[in-house]
Amino acid sequence: MTTQPSHQLGADATGAAGVVGGVDAGPHGTGSKGTRILGAVALAGIALGAYLALVSSPPDENMGDAVRLLYLHVPVVTVAYITATLVTVASIMYLWKRTPWWDVTAAACGELALVFTGLTLITGAIWGRPTWGTFWVWDPRLTATAMLALLLLGYLAVRRLPGDPSTRARRSAVVGLLVLPNVFLDNRAVTWWRSLHQGTTILETLQPKIHDQMAFALVFNMFVGLLVGSWLLIHRWRLAWLEQQAEAAELEDAIAERRAEGAPPSRAEDVPVSATAPAELAP
Numbered sequence: 001m002t003t004q005p006s007h008q009l010g011a012d013a014t015g016a017a018g019v020v021g022g023v024d025a026g027p028h029g030t031g032s033k034g035t036r037i038l039g040a041v042a043l044a045g046i047a048l049g050a051y052l053a054l055v056s057s058p059p060d061e062n063m064g065d066a067v068r069l070l071y072l073h074v075p076v077v078t079v080a081y082i083t084a085t086l087v088t089v090a091s092i093m094y095l096w097k098r099t100p101w102w103d104v105t106a107a108a109c110g111e112l113a114l115v116f117t118g119l120t121l122i123t124g125a126i127w128g129r130p131t132w133g134t135f136w137v138w139d140p141r142l143t144a145t146a147m148l149a150l151l152l153l154g155y156l157a158v159r160r161l162p163g164d165p166s167t168r169a170r171r172s173a174v175v176g177l178l179v180l181p182n183v184f185l186d187n188r189a190v191t192w193w194r195s196l197h198q199g200t201t202i203l204e205t206l207q208p209k210i211h212d213q214m215a216f217a218l219v220f221n222m223f224v225g226l227l228v229g230s231w232l233l234i235h236r237w238r239l240a241w242l243e244q245q246a247e248a249a250e251l252e253d254a255i256a257e258r259r260a261e262g263a264p265p266s267r268a269e270d271v272p273v274s275a276t277a278p279a280e281l282a283p
Contacts, residue, residue: 030238038231045224052217060214069127071217075225076123080116083109083229084148084183087155091176094169103169104244106176107159108237112229113179114152120145144186151182165247 053071060067090106124142125135136142159172210218 030235030242035231035234038227038234042224042227042231045220045227049217049221049224052220057214057217063131066127066130067214069123070214071221073120073123073127074218075222076116076119078222079225079229080113080120080148081183081187082226083113083116083233084152084179087113087152087176088178088180088183091173091179094173098166100169100241100244103173104237104240106173108233108240110152110155110159110176110179112233112236114149114156116229117145117149117152121149140189140192141186144182144189148179148182148186151179155179165244 049071053068057068057071059065086109087106090102090109094102094106121142124145128137129135155172155175158175159168161168161171
């Protein structure tokens, strides 16, 4: 798909402007001063979070240094849950408002949720090998997370089906309604069923079952994970908006070309000679 159709969508080469009804209603590019600041803060947070996780925090009395994967796994899970929840929220809002903004939001959140759910499975498997002795078991939490990844994959597949943009958005929104129940099932799996997976550590009681330094490192890395997720979501949302506007512009171009092909001749040279000949020359 080209992002620069025949009539200009943007004011410069950095990206296209979102146009809805002839009114500039979207970004002109994926970056901005705010996102650059957010990215710099997130990058500094990653560096400090890595120090807290790998150097400052002590090893666990049972898992030893393997517990350090906690500081990556939990932030990844947090971003996966939030973005997956936003898929359902944006889908509900689209079915209510029927505006492109909510459709684009659902699409951007869906892609990010799938990426972080995949990272959840990968980091969980790496953590499970030294902890459980295997990369994978059909544990309720792991199974529910795999189901969530498959559901998000199916949601994005529906978004790729050919068809009218409004019909495609409506079908996708209906599938998006199923994501939040799966997130809730995934979160509560360790409570509802017997599970090898560790239960709630921080939010279960007012007295978390974790060492102070470990708790600080975990919460800090969760905050950094939210910063990184926000930075990625903003850029993906802007890119999705530009892609949608480019697609709409291409459709308008195609319609205009089709109408031009079927339009009656408007110039004398386009009219057949027989039709312009003097009456006396006609047979």
